[in-house]
Amino acid sequence: xxxxxxxxxxxxxxxxxxxxxxxxxxxxxxxxxxxxxxxxxxxxxxxxxxxxxxxxxxxxxxxxxxxxxxxxxxxxxxxxxxxxxxxxxxxxxxxxxxxxxxxxxxxxxxxxxxxxxxxxxxxxxxxxxxxxxxxxxxxxxxxxxxxxxxxxxxxxxxxxxxxxxxxxxxxxxxxxxxxxxxxxxxxxxxxxxxxxxxxxxxxxxxxxxxxxxxxxxxxxxxxxxxxxxxxxxxxxxxxxxxxxxxxxxxxxxxx
Amino acid sequence: xxxxxxxxxxxxxxxxxxxxxxxxxxxxxxxxxxxxxxxxxxxxxxxxxxxxxxxxxxxxxxxxxxxxxxxxxxxxxxxxxxxxxxxxxxxxxxxxxxxxxxxxxxxxxxxxxxxxxxxxxxxxxxxxxxxxxxxxxxxxxxxxxxxxxxxxxxxxxxxxxxxxxxxxxxxxxxxxxxxxxxxxxxxxxxxxxxxxxxxxxxxxxxxxxxxxxxxxxxxxxxxxxxxxxxxxxxxxxxxxxxxxxxxxxxxxxxx
Numbered sequence: 001x002x003x004x005x006x007x008x009x010x011x012x013x014x015x016x017x018x019x020x021x022x023x024x025x026x027x028x029x030x031x032x033x034x035x036x037x038x039x040x041x042x043x044x045x046x047x048x049x050x051x052x053x054x055x056x057x058x059x060x061x062x063x064x065x066x067x068x069x070x071x072x073x074x075x076x077x078x079x080x081x082x083x084x085x086x087x088x089x090x091x092x093x094x095x096x097x098x099x100x101x102x103x104x105x106x107x108x109x110x111x112x113x114x115x116x117x118x119x120x121x122x123x124x125x126x127x128x129x130x131x132x133x134x135x136x137x138x139x140x141x142x143x144x145x146x147x148x149x150x151x152x153x154x155x156x157x158x159x160x161x162x163x164x165x166x167x168x169x170x171x172x173x174x175x176x177x178x179x180x181x182x183x184x185x186x187x188x189x190x191x192x193x194x195x196x197x198x199x200x201x202x203x204x205x206x207x208x209x210x211x212x213x214x215x216x217x218x219x220x221x222x223x224x225x226x227x228x229x230x231x232x233x234x235x236x237x238x239x240x241x242x243x244x245x246x247x248x249x250x251x252x253x254x255x
Numbered sequence: 256x257x258x259x260x261x262x263x264x265x266x267x268x269x270x271x272x273x274x275x276x277x278x279x280x281x282x283x284x285x286x287x288x289x290x291x292x293x294x295x296x297x298x299x300x301x302x303x304x305x306x307x308x309x310x311x312x313x314x315x316x317x318x319x320x321x322x323x324x325x326x327x328x329x330x331x332x333x334x335x336x337x338x339x340x341x342x343x344x345x346x347x348x349x350x351x352x353x354x355x356x357x358x359x360x361x362x363x364x365x366x367x368x369x370x371x372x373x374x375x376x377x378x379x380x381x382x383x384x385x386x387x388x389x390x391x392x393x394x395x396x397x398x399x400x401x402x403x404x405x406x407x408x409x410x411x412x413x414x415x416x417x418x419x420x421x422x423x424x425x426x427x428x429x430x431x432x433x434x435x436x437x438x439x440x441x442x443x444x445x446x447x448x449x450x451x452x453x454x455x456x457x458x459x460x461x462x463x464x465x466x467x468x469x470x471x472x473x474x475x476x477x478x479x480x481x482x483x484x485x486x487x488x489x490x491x492x493x494x495x496x497x498x499x500x501x502x503x504x505x506x507x508x509x510x
Contacts, residue, residue, distance in 0.1 A: 010403050015393070024288070029393050033283035113399055116409035125406030128470075128484040136404040138270070138284050138395030138476050144368055148265050149391040151380030154371035158413035158441065186413065215383075221393050229383040 006099040008127040010107050010114050011038055012139020013055055015221045015247075017111035026058040029221050034137045039063035041106040042072055043098040047119055049074045051110050073098070077119050092126040099132045111247075113141050117161065117191060142220050143189055146249035149227040150187070150215030153253055157187035163200065174207040181212075182254035189251045197242040200250060201235075208232045212254045219246040261354040263382040265362050265369045266293055267394020268310055270476045270502075272366035281313040284476050289392045294318035296361040297327055298353040302374055304329045306365050328353070332374050347381040354387045366502075368396050372416065372446065397475050398444055401504035404482040405442070405470030408508055412442035418455065429462040436467075437509035444506045452497040455505060456490075463487045467509045474501040 012034060016023040027035060038059045046052040052074050056065060065072075075095055099105045109118035113136070127134050143159055160177065164170045177188045192200040197218070204214055215229035228240060229251075242248055267289060271278045282290060293314045301307040307329050311320060320327075330350055354360045364373035368391070382389050398414055415432065419425045432443045447455040452473070459469055470484035483495060484506075497503055 027286065028288035029286050031282060031284050031286055031395075033279070113403045115403045115406070116399055116412075118409070120403075121406050121409050123406075124404065125484065128406055128482075134404045134406070134482050134484075135480070136400040136472075136475065136482070138400060140286075140393030141396060141399045144371055144396045144399055145391040145393060148368045148370045148375075149379065149389045151370070151376050151378075151383055151389070154373070154376050155416050156414065157371075159411065160441075161410050186415075217391075220391065225390070227383075227389050227391070229380070229389075 003102045005132055006102050006104040007133040007135050008096070008099055008105050008107060008124065009037060009041065010120075010124070010134070010136040011041070012113050012137060013108055013111050014058075015111050015140050015142050017051060024221060024223070027062055029140055031138055034139055035059055035063050037137060038106065040066045041104060042067050043103050044072065044074045044106045044108060045095050045120075045123060046074050046076055046107075047109040047114070049076050052108055055108065077123065092123050093130070095123060096126060096130055096132060099127065100130065111142070113139055116141060117143065117159065140221055142217070142247060142249055145220045146215070146217035146227065147187060147189060147251060149217055149220075150229050150251045152187040152213055152215055152229070152251050153185060154187070156185060157189060157251075159189045161190065162192065163190055163203075165196075167203075170203055171207045174204060178208055178212055178252065178254045181252060187251050187253045189249060191247065191249055194247055195244045197244060197246075197248045201240075201242055204250065204252065205232060205235055208252065209254065212252055215251040216240075216242065216248055218243055218248045220249070222246070258357045260387055261357050261359040262388040262390050263351070263354055263360050263362060263379065264292060264296065265375075265379070265389070265391040266296070267368050267392060268363055268366050269313075270366050270395050270397050272306065279476060279478070282317055285394055286392075289394055290314055290318050292392060293361065295321045296359060297322050298358050299327065299329045299361045299363060300350050300375075300378060301329050301331055301362075302364040302369070304331050307363055310363065332378065347378050348385070350378060351381060351385055351387060354382070355385065366397070368394055371396065372398065372414065395476055397472070397502060397504055400475045401470070401472035401482065401506060402442060402444060404472050404475075405484050405506045407442040407468055407470055407484070407506050408440060409442070411440060412444060412506075414444045416445065417447065418445055418458075420451075422458075425458055426462045429459060433463055433467055433507065433509045436507060442506050442508045444504060446502065446504055449502055450499045452499060452501075452503045456495075456497055459505065459507065460487060460490055463507065464509065467507055470506040471495075471497065471503055473498055473503045475504070477501070
């Protein structure tokens with residue numbers, strides 16, 4: 001007899017991770033299907049077990065958990081090894097064991113959709129290789145909310161992650177992205193560690209052409225969220241200081 | 256006296272547009288904040304007025320509309336003119352009139368987030384130019400759900416829209432995207448008109464290298480949703496026919 005397999009269910013998290021102050025109610029940013037599914041799952045793979053428990057406490061307040069929080073299995077993803085980007089970690093097969101035994105397994109990151117600008121993709125790939133069904137539940141992505149709010153090209157866009165920190169490499173990368181954006185009429189999106197938000201904005205203003213459009217979205221889905229979208233010329237004419245404690249998404253489009 | 260301005264609120268729609276059969280409950284795919292906001296808005300700019308009314312009927316069943324459906328103002332976005340890509344339409348300023356008079360204005364497309372792989376970006380840009388606050392509400396994006404479910408690189412990815420329909424141009428574009436993916440280690444995402452899903456799959460299998468990974472997600476957030484992610488070699492060893500009546504997202508990553 002073969003046991004039917006469980007699925008790997010990608011569960012979106014809220015976007016308020018690490019932001020001080022009043023968090024939105026979880027049902028205001030996540031659909032009820034996500035909340036009900038999170039409440040019933042007994043086995044999790046997580047970017048961080050502690051923040052997963054905090055998330056599940058918020059879920060429990062709306063849809064009671066099927067099992068007490070302390071009895072849930074929450075296994076952390078192995079940290080990515082420096083220099084081993086893309087290389088599959090050795091023990092991902094073990095993480096999938098519950099699914100192979102017929103138990104649905106949740107995958108969750110600290111904010112937004114798992115496996116996007118976050119760890120988890122290698123586990124999803126391992127699931128496909130093991131013929132485990134993968135289900136992505138709908139939830140917020142700061143990248144696409146920022147893109148929608150930017151007014152920049154949403155028919156062609158790229159997310160390129162973080163820029164280099166070193167000044168010369170950073171300015172070269174900014175010029176490269178601007179050239180790429182111009183050639184392909186493609187919006188380029190990037191993120192930064194919050195305390196460096198202002199430094200990245202300064203570098204973008206220093207190295208992009210005056211007519212290039214730049215949009216910055218901060219603290220999306222939070223009450224204090226804002227998006228400013230303007231030409232580089234416009235940004236320079238009306239300087240803005242970005243918050244240093246809130247995640248931001250930067251988008252640029254060269255004419 | 257100056258009147259405080261209303262905001263332009265980007266309201267996500269469900270992803271089941273045009274799909275026959277049982278649609279998911281709207282609160283299962285959209286957060287409650289979206290449903291409550293949609294219920295209170297009296298002025299809309301829409302990709303399509305008819306589908307917006309259908310959406311608002313689903314909203315009304317959960318959160319009663321502030322005003323009867325027939326009394327709402329729903330104005331359609333001007334159709335993009337061929338060959339005028341990126342050129343701002345003349346009458347976008349008029350569409351923003353309610354916001355300038357202090358009334359919150361909703362922007363909605365037929366599926367998913369407005370202004371992404373859908374019209375609306377020019378209106379968002381006009382809002383920024385007129386100093387109208389832009390708020391993007393969280394909701395599902397088939398592109399990012401497909402990317403998360405693919406197991407391909409979520410740290411660097413690009414959405415390139417539709418491929419050319421003509422066979423020679425299409426195969427050249429597929430090879431170009433594969434080369435780009437290999438060079439930048441960047442997942443490339445594309446979409447197709449549903450009745451051509453199988454033709455695009457055939458072209459990708461014919462022109463991509465055996466070790467390139469291809470993921471196809473169909474009907475995301477629907478009960479029949481599925482994602483298959485495999486190497487080109489694997490796809491050829493176990494052929495799949497794609498549904499011709501359900502939107503699909505195709506993602507590729509070259510090693």
